[in-house]
Amino acid sequence: MPRLGLSALILCLVSGIVLVFYYRPMGDVFQNVEEITTLVPYGWFFRQVHYGAGQLFVILMLLHTLDHFLRKRYRIYLFKEWVLMIFSLCLCFFVLFTGFVLKGDKEGFFAGQIFMNILEAIPFIGGNVSKLFIMPGDSFFFLPYLYHCFFIPILIIYLIRDHIREWFPNQRFLLIGTVGVFLYALLVKPSIDIPPEASVAVVQGPWFFLGLQTLLKLFPVLLAGLIIPGLFLGCLLVLPVIRTASPVTALKGGIAVVGENGLHYVLVIALCFYGFLTLRAAIWGP
């Protein structure tokens, strides 16, 4: 599964490097994306490969992390490695999300607006934090573009460099995997882009944020957009430390294990609930 992820990552990077030659984050971004899809020779092809391979890479990384989580493999890893894995996964989702924003269509623009407003809802420092990631006005897509094309891909490759070194020697698998992912990516068509000026009754976020969109509908921004996701991530991160950080050795076999198992199941329930919210939003709307 992670080796197939490397194939997807390679395809994603190659197609991304090609797309960067035409894509412009300023001016009419929607028109620029439509030109790539309809006017530029093989533009649709590179966009589709980039979309399909990118989605698959993040899904495979999610399943890879989920596999470690469900089998409680965080017990055998160093805390630092576990933190690194969760952080890398968050970065993968951030790249996928900025890719969704950079489509420049109605969905992408709204996703960017929502992201900016959620960051602004952080008490005291929100206004300043949001300016590090996205700014309103003419250069709305510029910062997400920088993160999507430059900062985060380099950081992800740096963080998973040991993984890549581990997966790379099996070149035959890599070749077959890359061909497989390539064929898969050609079958997965991106959803239809909605022009920014079009009036649409319901606008949906990216599939992985559909659950969050529902939560934002039900609860205040601070709770749904920051506290709930933050709490989930925080619990996921401290999971391996509960046992090892216990000050009393005798507790390590007792209360600490119960605590760790309890938190593990709470997280499993939270994940199931989020999955249910996502499915519900996908079928009946957020």
Place this chain on the structure above:
Amino acid sequence: MERRGFIKKGLSWLAYISGAAALAYPIFSFIRFRKIRKKTVVFHPDEQLAAANFKEGIYLIKRGSDFNALSARCTHLGCTLNYDAVSRQFKCPCHGSLFAISGKWISGPARKDLISIPVKTEANGDLEVEFEI
């Protein structure tokens, strides 16, 4: 001796923190700076006919012979609102907030009323709406 070591350590930490802050402050000031830009939306006479006229993020609301302008941005998370001519309400396509044609919040997660913007009438009948972006 112990106290001296403690003071020395404290001072070196203070120097590190001051150095980092001295470096971080100009970087952060540079990154967060944003020039305030104003945008003017002009509604020509033929764009003032409906009860709610939309143009470039602004709704121009007609009440008899009077006009007022509302920002089309939802006060919840900034999505652009749709106007429903049948119910005479604004609806957010992202999280479902509802607003009356006056801009007053009705239901949904937004909680705040829409932002009202002053309208300037020109001699040729154009209506100008100026706002910060």
